[in-house]
Amino acid sequence: MINQPRNRILPNKNNILGILGGGQLGKMIAMSATKAGYKTHLYCPKGDNPAETVVNSFTHGEWDDFDKLVEFSNNVVCATSEFENIPSKTLELLANKTSVIPNSKVFRSAQIRSKEKEIAEKSGFKTPKWYLIKNTDDLISASKLMENGGILKTNSLGYDGKGQVRINKHSNLFEIWENLGSVECVLEEILEFKREISIMYFKSRDNSEGFFPISQNHHENGILRKTIAPAILNIDAERDLRLKTKKLSENLGLYGILAVELFELLDGSIIFNEIAPRPHNSFHWTLNGCDNSQFDILIRTMCGLPVKDVKSNGKWEMTNLIGQYENIISETSKDQDYILYLYGKHETKPGRKMGHLNKQIS
Ligand code: ATP
Ligand code: MG
Numbered sequence: 001m002i003n004q005p006r007n008r009i010l011p012n013k014n015n016i017l018g019i020l021g022g023g024q025l026g027k028m029i030a031m032s033a034t035k036a037g038y039k040t041h042l043y044c045p046k047g048d049n050p051a052e053t054v055v056n057s058f059t060h061g062e063w064d065d066f067d068k069l070v071e072f073s074n075n076v077v078c079a080t081s082e083f084e085n086i087p088s089k090t091l092e093l094l095a096n097k098t099s100v101i102p103n104s105k106v107f108r109s110a111q112i113r114s115k116e117k118e119i120a121e122k123s124g125f126k127t128p129k130w131y132l133i134k135n136t137d138d139l140i141s142a143s144k145l146m147e148n149g150g151i152l153k154t155n156s157l158g159y160d161g162k163g164q165v166r167i168n169k170h171s172n173l174f175e176i177w178e179n180l181g182s183v184e185c186v187l188e189e190i191l192e193f194k195r196e197i198s199i200m201y202f203k204s205r206d207n208s209e210g211f212f213p214i215s216q217n218h219h220e221n222g223i224l225r226k227t228i229a230p231a232i233l234n235i236d237a238e239r240d241l242r243l244k245t246k247k248l249s250e251n252l253g254l255y256g257i258l259a260v261e262l263f264e265l266l267d268g269s270i271i272f273n274e275i276a277p278r279p280h281n282s283f284h285w286t287l288n289g290c291d292n293s294q295f296d297i298l299i300r301t302m303c304g305l306p307v308k309d310v311k312s313n314g315k316w317e318m319t320n321l322i323g324q325y326e327n328i329i330s331e332t333s334k335d336q337d338y339i340l341y342l343y344g345k346h347e348t349k350p351g352r353k354m355g356h357l358n359k360q361i362s
Helices: 026-035 066-075 087-095 105-112 113-122 134-145 173-179 233-251 296-304 326-332
Strands: 016-020 039-044 058-059 078-081 131-135 150-154 164-167 185-188 193-203 209-211 215-220 225-228 256-265 270-276 314-320 339-342 354-361
Touching: 016 026, 016 066, 016 113, 026 039, 026 296, 058 066, 066 087, 078 296, 087 105, 105 113, 105 270, 113 131, 113 185, 113 215, 113 270, 131 134, 131 150, 134 150, 134 173, 134 185, 164 173, 164 354, 193 270, 209 233, 233 256, 233 270, 256 296, 270 314, 326 339, 326 354
Parallel strands: 016 039, 016 078, 039 058
Antiparallel strands: 131 185, 150 164, 150 185, 193 209, 193 215, 193 256, 215 225, 225 314, 256 270, 314 354, 339 354
């Protein structure tokens, strides 16, 4: 028998991979796992869960249903979460029974904006000027220090631009504070950036590691519309960005994948925005643009298989289908170069990510 490294998980009928969260990311994780021959078990609350159609089995349960979670963890060799706001208690409970990748500390840091900014700063990143806001007095004094401008973001639970408001000297700070739910926030300086980019680092349980090429991202109203990749960055800037990202991952004790969202300013400096320890929308182009997509690499890191830098085959564009998408796919379906991913959500809502299109552009 070949002597396997202790952590290596190869596909066989006993090696079931656990996925927490039933959205499009969970679906695409499961599809990669299946392609590589692994069985999958999904855990998610009841709802419109596109991942349910592609897994071997699923359990409907709430994030605090500890009996169901223990049963789930007994059934899987390793688990990952597509859902960034998964309670860290849930992950800690699962970690007693199975390996959880990335670990709960990584998720906890990603869930709290002030925490992720502090750890990014400790890792050498520059962040926008920011203040922690616990009440309206804090908000009034911080907004004065920012010359009345800024973006007020809830310290936790924001996504796709939700839970954030731009303020200016005419804003009614009391009303804004109340509308955000009177919860802890951060007030951030508004940056004038040249472009937004993101980087993805990954580390397998066998300690091998790598990066994907960088993505360039275009957001509208706080929600990602389009990614073009690979983005060209000056060699020194890219080397420096990789070093800081690795340092940040080390500080988090990361295994798995980690996306870092960044702003590039007009003078070329790179400013940290936030992290996501899960597959990231700005790397959906890797489904066609790379031999191993971000989902494939996540599976390899979970299973302790060796990983290395991933290259792209040409230049790719990823366009999100947000809200009503029928007219767009009616047009793009005439052209074979548009590769369509429709997530299979039952309900179309404005601002909801329904699918995406990948297209090679050079
Ligand atoms: P995600 O869906 O990526 O989790 P989110 O809701 O957590 O998003 P952010 O990434 O903080 O929110 O912000 C969403 C977008 O709003 C950014 O990608 C950027 O376009 C804009 N934005 C956020 N912060 C700033 C800032 N300080 N200055 C300028 N623009 C900003
Ligand atoms: Mg973001």
